[in-house]
Amino acid sequence: MASPTVPTLIPARMRGLNRAEICDVNFSEFVRGWEGRAGRAPGDDEAVLSGSALDARGFRELFESQLISRHLDLMARVLRVQNKVFYTIGSSGHEGNAMVARATRHTDPAFLHYRSGGFMAERFRKLPGMDPVMDSALSFAASKDDPASGGRHKVWGSRPLWVLPQTSTIASHLPKAFGTAVAIEQARRIGHPLPVPGDSIAICSFGDASSNHATAQTAFNVAAWTAYQRLPAPVLFVCEDNGIGISVKTPDGWIARNFSQRPDLDYFAADGLDLAAGYGDVQRAVEHCRRTRRPTFLHLRTTRIMGHAGTDFEIEWRSIEELCAVEATDPLLRSAAIALESGLMSKDDILDLYEATRAKCFAAAEDADRRPRLDSLADVMAPLAPYTPDAVRAEAARTDYADRRLEVFGSEAKLPENQPPKHLAIQINQALHDLFAKYPEVLLFGEDVAQKGGVYTVTKGLQKAFGPRRVFNTLLDETVILGLAQGYANMGMLPMPEIQYLAYFHNACDQIRGEAASLQFFSNNQYRNPMVMRIASLGYQRGFGGHFHNDNSITALRDIPGLVVGCPSRGDDAVTMLRTLMALAKVDGRVCAFLEPIALYMTKDLHEAGDGGWLTEFPAPGEAMALGEGRVYGEGNDDLVVFTYGNGVPMSLRAARAIEARHGWKVRVVDLRWLVPLNEDFIREQAATAKRILIVDEGRRSAGVGEGIVTAVIEGGYAARPFLRVTGADTFTPLAGAAFLVIPSEEEILAAADRLAAT
Secondary structure, three states, X not given: OOOOOOOOOOOOOOOOOOHHHHHHHHHHHHHHHOOXXXXXXXXXXXXXXXXXXXXXXXXXXXXXXXXXXXXXXXXXXXXXXXXXXXXXXXXXXXXHHHHHHHHOOOOOOEEOOOOOHHHHHHHHHHOOOOOHHHHHHHHHOOEOOOOOOOOOOOOOOEOOOOEOOOOOOOOOOHHHHHHHHHHHHHHHHHOOOOOOOOOOOEEEEEEOOHHHOHHHHHHHHHHHHHHHOOXXXXXXXXXXXXXXXXXXXXXXXXXXXXXXXXXXXXXXXXXXXXXXXXXXXXXXXXXXXXXXXXXXXXXXXXXXOOOOOOOOOHHHOOOHHHHHHHHOOOHHHHHHHHHHXXXXXXXXXXXXXXXXXXXXXXXXXHHHHOOOEOOOHHHHHXXXXXXXXXXXXXXXXXXXXXXXXHHHHOOOOOOHHHOOOEOHHHHHHHHHXXXXXXXXXXXXXXXXXXXXXXXXXXXXOHHHHHOOOOEEEOOOOHHHHHHHHHHHHHOOOEEEEEEOOHHHHHHXXXXXXXXXXXXXXXXXXXXXXXXXXXXXXXXXXXXXXXXXXXXXXXXXXXXXXOOEEEOOOOHHHHHHHHHHHHHHHHHHOOEEEEEEEHHHOOOOOOOOOOOOOOOEOOOOOOOOXXXXXXXXXXXXXXXXXXXXXXXXXXXXXXXXXXXXHHHOOOEEEEEOOEEEOOOHHHHHHHHOOOOOEEEEEEEEOOEOOHHHHHHHHHHOOOOOOOEEXXXXXXXXXXXXXXXXHOOOOHHHHHHHHHHHXXX
């Protein structure tokens, strides 16, 4: 791409270290010193310069958007030291991304790089009555009145403008942008009404350094994988190439070399430093993406001036000559030159607009500083985990789909509640059929879930019953699976992604931790990612396993704010929990995880072979389990109370028999069922009458569920009760029989009871 026509500048203050001030002065000096010849001013609908695809009206508005972005940056640098502004990662040098906003629609969902001030200023033009300056100032000031996040973070976001807030956009937003593009097309195939026009595209911007991130490569790969199969995925990847990531330089030509010849990822390049030259190429990329519905890569040339952020003193690690050369490529200088060359604006016109924009940004910032900020924990956390129990309960118990159930199961006699007791895997399978009948917007997808029916046949028959548009396999990439889930959720569907094993979740944990679960918080509950993520989990498999198939690492999930985590031990509980989880997603937009204990999938017996003690009946429609509700075996038995979950439940019930025989104790076993949030009131209620307490936690000793139970007991005032923990060891899970050495056993439960008896 050609360099913009800008004369080499001598810095206004060679001795100054404040590069923001230098760039500010450079603009005014450049305009005053311009000596070119002005042409005849074009009409609004004429090309701003000969041969340009950008008309004069468009140029004038884009230039204004660039100036707004620049003065927001300058304002932030000045007011940061006065504690009036709390964010200084700016957009200076990237103002050309305003062209992408102009060439797209405000209903094209956008997932933006943090240097998107120009894009936002321009997109604000799409709807009347909106003020990009004031809205941005409120966000910079962390004001409660910030319409994007309610003061929780400086984000580029807007509900009416379909800009979904991102916090620190390195690369983690690319999979969900791809997922949103796929969801736009998927909605048509399943007859789901979209919240945006059917020919919308998803826009995703990021920096050149971020393109190397594993998460970005995942998105590029799945986009190409999709296009290779001729499946539509209208995502516009906008790589804003400024040649540097904080202080690490991108090799010259790397982005073009890496992406221009990549099959099934259609490449376009545009000069983001020159509005007149670059706009046509931006427009072509956008039109191509919208028309062909193919993943499109727009390589937008930008620069970065004033450093990575306000705390980045580039003079300490870049030479003055290099800084001057970079500052000479400032896109605002080229825009000023276009305004002058075209005859659209005089020097005074430009300088007056420049200063008027500065005044408007500072006035908005001072106004924003006077607005209230978040001043209570309740205010901060309000959008994190919305929960409306009555509405959730009503939705979970809703039974107005009886005709569809009959159609799915075949007859009244074949309804699951009319079948004999079954084991966990069959009951989950029946529950999934039931939920698919209830919710036409539910999609289930993952590895092997379609024709095969999943590794453990839990999804068997779903694709046959509901078709490949609602139940389908993905490529083997957990990040993609969870990115798709977020995209479907963005478009109003109810995704049910399956992660094949708990250990595989860690490959893509940030898609839930940093993206899905944070969206309601950082958008002030304006956007949400409702989903129920199913994961085959935990240990105790026999004849198959090792670390990746017997993982008991639960803490990574328990550490995610706002996430709901349920873990059944038996089939009827699984059914009523799934109904509630789907209602939580549908009503409150919650992100939910359902941990299905692999070793209990096929378990039929409890105490001895053939007793059928772990088979259960299918709960009738309308039965649902409240969030946090536990199950108690041996109500009123107070000699020993065992708190546990998952595999620990049948194991503790078997151990209870031996304990009663050995010590004469009446044992109560408490199945928590809900691991996040832990129901501390329920735990304290069960501990209140206990003479002794035993915690059986198949998670690791230093990172399981037991610490939360202990905390609830102690804070409830029951620390005087003798209690012990039986936990997994702090190790990875080995293969074969050695696996059972690192997780709790019935023998360890008995030994712990003996120790309690000795005290």
